[in-house]
Amino acid sequence: MKKIPFTVLCAFIVSPLLVQCASQDDLNQIHYQLRMLNKKVTDLESSTIDELQKRQANSVNQIDRLQQDLLELRSGLEETGHLNRRLNEQSKELETAFRNYTRQEEEKRLTEMQRLEQEISQKDSQLETLAEQLKAQQENLQAIQQARVEEAKRKAAAAAKAAEEARRRATAASTSGGSIPAIRADKVKKVLAPIAVTTTAPTTVAEPPVRQAEAATPAPTSTPTASAGDAARAKSLFEQGKYRDAYNVFEQLAQSANTVETVEARYMMGECLFALKEFDQAILDYQTIITNYPSSAKAPTAMFRQALAFERLNDQDTAKILYKKLIASYKDSPEASQAQEKLASM
Known part of the structure; x- marks a missing residue:
């Protein structure tokens, strides 16, 4: 807008000079060019201003959108920061x-480990105690068995001495010509061998006693019959509740019978003592079967009854050990199932 007056002013200043130098046509031409120039300037200014205004408006809109985007981004950043x-x-x-x-959890684990270690230590101590008790029981069993063997030897020696004394007296009596007393029936069992009489007297004097001894001495073939009779008598005494008398008969059978009858007699000896509530002695008789006849049919029964005897003696730990040993050693026996039930109830 300021350029138009300046142009006009210049034209007026220069016009006198131009009048003098140029013709009227030139002046008209110059005026025309000036108008065209002014028009172009005006059009240029109008178009430029409109373009600039449009651009300015677009810039304002973009700035507004950018500001709005910035506000949204700022809000998102604040929310993200809050979430973070x-x-x-x-x-x-x-x-x-x-x-x-x-x-x-670590404290619980340590506490549990300490408790388990204490229990294991206690169990080890109990096992050591049980092992010592078992060792002591075995030593006691061996000592008692040895004592019984020594007692049997002593009795055998005494019987042999008595037989020798009787033989000596018979020899002395026959030598002196005196009469030999008759052997009574209740002393037949004490005769270990036929008496051989050597004498210088007439043979008719010594002949009757020898015949009596031969008649009183049982024949070898009659021994099984006598054992069977003793076994029947012992069982009858046991059934009648005469356990002490039955024990004595079974003890004789155990020393004189064959292997099967010995095992049965030894087992019944333990049963007699069990019935008499002499559990510690019954344990020893049962142990004889377990030690000497482990493969017999009575071995698992004897072990089961031995465990019951320990229970009667309030030795539950040893009873448990025996039940477990019974299950491990004779797992297919009926007593193994009974031992399993006993362990479950203890």
Whole structure:
């Protein structure tokens, strides 16, 4: 807008000079060019201003949109920051809770391990005690068995001495010509061998006693019959409740019978003592079967009755050991099932 007056002013200043130098046509031409120039300037200014205004308006809109986007981004960043802070707090809480849980579990594990170690130590001590008790029982059994063997030897020696004394007296009596007393029936069992009489007297004097001894001495073929009779008598005494008398008969059978009858007699000796509530002695008789005849049919029964005897003596630990040993050694026997039931109820 300021350029138009300036142009006009210049034209007026120069016009006198131009009048003098140029013709009227030139002046008209110059005026025309000036108008065209002014028009172009005006059009240029109008178009430029409109373009600039449009551009300015577009720029304002873009700035508004950018500001709105910035506000949205700022709001999103603030929300994201808030979420991050919450996540950090939750993470710290979870980490603290996890550490507490880990510490509690570690304490529980250590406590449980200490308890288990104490129990294992106690069990080991109990096993050592039981092993010592079992060893002592075995030593006692061996001592008692040895004592019985020595007693049997002593009795055999005494019987042999008595037989030798009787033989010496018979020899002396026959030598002196005196009469030999008749052997009574109740002393037949004490005759170990026929008496051989050597004498210088007439043979008719010594002949009757020798015949009496031969008649009183049982024949070898009659021994099974006598054993069968003693076994029947012993069982009858046991059934009648005469356990002590039955024990004595069974003891004689155990020393004189064959293997099967010996095992049966030895087992019944334990049963007699069990019925008499002499459990410690019954245990020894049962142990004789377990030690000397482990493959017999009575071995698992004897072990089961031995465990029951320990129960009667309030020795539950030894009873448990015997039940377990019975299950391990004679797993297919009926007594193994009974031992399993006993262990379950203890």
